[in-house]
Amino acid sequence: MSFPKQNDFIDIHTHGAVPSPGIFSVETLMAHEEKIPVETAGLAYTSGIHPWNLNDENHDRLLLYVEKIASYESVIAIGEAGFDKIKGPAMDLQQRTFEEQVYIAGKLRKPVVIHCVRAWEELISAHKKLKPATPWLIHGFRGKKELGMQLISKGMYLSFWFDFITRREATPLIQSLPVDRIFLETDGSGADIRNIYKKVSGDLGIGVDELKIQMLKNYTVFFNRNN
Numbered sequence: 204m205s206f207p208k209q210n211d212f213i214d215i216h217t218h219g220a221v222p223s224p225g226i227f228s229v230e231t232l233m234a235h236e237e238k239i240p241v242e243t244a245g246l247a248y249t250s251g252i253h254p255w256n257l258n259d260e261n262h263d264r265l266l267l268y269v270e271k272i273a274s275y276e277s278v279i280a281i282g283e284a285g286f287d288k289i290k291g292p293a294m295d296l297q298q299r300t301f302e303e304q305v306y307i308a309g310k311l312r313k314p315v316v317i318h319c320v321r322a323w324e325e326l327i328s329a330h331k332k333l334k335p336a337t338p339w340l341i342h343g344f345r346g347k348k349e350l351g352m353q354l355i356s357k358g359m360y361l362s363f364w365f366d367f368i369t370r371r372e373a374t375p376l377i378q379s380l381p382v383d384r385i386f387l388e389t390d391g392s393g394a395d396i397r398n399i400y401k402k403v404s405g406d407l408g409i410g411v412d413e414l415k416i417q418m419l420k421n422y423t424v425f426f427n428r429n430n
């Protein structure tokens with residue numbers, strides 16, 4: 204299994220990653236695409252059912268795919284999975300499918316990467332109900348500090364929306380969250396992860412190298428790779 208190198212920029216959530224020296228990418232395998240992970244230097248994978256691509260008709264097939272792919276060693280987390288009130292099927296199908304994926308994650312002792320749009324109550328109540336055995340990472344976060352801290356207090360980690368994090372308005376949020384609970388991502392947008400690191404290290408008043416060390420530490424803890 205591939206693991207970030209000491210000096211790598213870690214892109215914790217992306218789509219369509221092309222291996223690039225100095226960048227370690229966590230590539231998302233969307234269940235409906237039914238891709239098979241290929242062991243590649245500089246890449247690790249997550250695999251899950253995105254609510255946008257879920258319906259009553261494909262649910263069983265997608266879940267079978269995730270069950271099969273999730274146990275690959277190069278698949279380090281389940282997801283992206285979660286809830287979307289704007290786009291996606293009925294909430295009860297979303298909830299059931301999310302729970303099924305959290306169950307797989309618990310069985311395999313892998314964390315969950317979460318997509319959540321306007322469904323924070325559903326997410327928090329799922330966390331309360333399921334008492335997950337592994338940590339959750341909210342990707343694409345752009346909410347208020349209070350919401351961020353509420354999620355963090357429940358053991359979750361946050362990775363920020365690529366288009367929000369480089370704005371000036373993101374600075375107070377970055378400065379108010381514990382740095383050991385955050386990650387950075389491009390979400391396959393074509394944004395450059397190096398620029399995101401630069402902006403965030405400026406926000407935090409530390410060097411890019413120091414931020415790299417912190418992100419690698421977070422990675423190690425989140426994916427439980429200490430041993």
Ligand SMILES: [Zn+2]
Nearest residue numbers: 216231283390
């Ligand atoms: Zn994504």
